[in-house]
Amino acid sequence: MRMATWNVNSIRARVDRVTDYLIREDIDVLCMQEIKCREHQFPFDAFTAVGYEVVMHGLNQWNGVAIASRLPMTDVERDFPSMPGFGEPDADGVSPLEARAIGATVDGVRFYSLYIPNGRELDHPHYTYKLEWLRGLARDTAGWLAGSPELPLALTGDWNVAPFDRDVWDVAEFAGSTHISPLEREAFFAFEALGLRDVVRPLVPEGYTYWDYKQLRFPRNEGMRIDFIMGSPAFASLVEGARIDRDERKGDGPSDHVPVVVDLAVDSEFGDEYDRPMIFG
């Protein structure tokens, strides 16, 4: 099985690039973030035309996550139990939930497509929200793994955290900014304390996954490494290859993020017909 995670920055603006990529790169499961649409706006037909089912979670023009798969998906879950909301509270004092998490199981592997809040500024309520969001996810992940220690689980997506100084082109540029602060890094590394690990970094030690559209960031290779596939021990043991598809930042109409890909040694329970679907008739 080959899976990827990709912050697509609007699926409607990027649908041709995404479906072309799925076919060209032989991707079985794609976790997408920032789809930026509601369900009635999602281009499902473009995915079904090339042999993929899609499950999605989108409430408005912001955020939004989805999973496309050419193998059957089960146990689809939006949000997670400890996920906090953000913004104007309702009459009961509860802030509304945002569309930032969706999970599905494919061939016995549990995938989550996650769009961690940005944080905006260190003194902004969004920063507190980001930390509570990550801590809530860690709490629920601990519960999932306590119940199923052998579960192949991958928390994938745009983490909006640069765990190491080398994950930004110039750490001095980020002094006093989000993404590199000790509390964000602590919230990120808490997942390693639960036994999860970044399954890509050992195989791809160098490279960014995001370059801002502004200020020639890509031509100058001034980027950030903030998109990760964090795997449970059982998931990590399945990984047999990884890459960051930097070329997807090139050409006309790219996302500002690129796909992060892993190959998994999963024996499909669905048989050979799913290995090369007859997508062109």
Place this chain on the structure above:
DNA sequence: ATGGCGAGTGGTACTCGA
């Protein structure tokens, strides 16, 4: 060439992003 931001929206001015 990888080239100076781009996506969304009761829009032509604003929010959001990292």
